[in-house]
Amino acid sequence: MIGCKDGTIRIIDQDFKPLLCMQLSKKEISHIKFSPDGTTLAIGSHDTSIYIFSWKDGKISAKPKFKMSKHSSYIKHFDFTKDGNYLHSTSGDY
Numbered sequence: 001m002i003g004c005k006d007g008t009i010r011i012i013d014q015d016f017k018p019l020l021c022m023q024l025s026k027k028e029i030s031h032i033k034f035s036p037d038g039t040t041l042a043i044g045s046h047d048t049s050i051y052i053f054s055w056k057d058g059k060i061s062a063k064p065k066f067k068m069s070k071h072s073s074y075i076k077h078f079d080f081t082k083d084g085n086y087l088h089s090t091s092g093d094y
Helices: none
Strands: 008-012 018-023 029-034 040-045 050-056 066-068 075-080 087-091
Touching: 008 029, 029 075, 040 075, 050 087
Parallel strands: none
Antiparallel strands: 008 018, 029 040, 040 050, 050 066, 075 087
């Protein structure tokens, strides 16, 4: 999975063949992470949001389950808790 400066995410296979290209944001994607159990995908963007998707059998849900938009600056980093129920995030304004 690749997050791009144009706000798209791209999923490619092991032969670098494109499987999916999805426009998620108008600003660059800064962070991508799976939950510990592998069923949730979180994507952070410079639009100050974190998008939460379902992930099953190597496929992403068509739309985000949630869009979290409480930061006032771009998303720098986030981590899931061990159980995958919570997300801790930091942004450019700390």
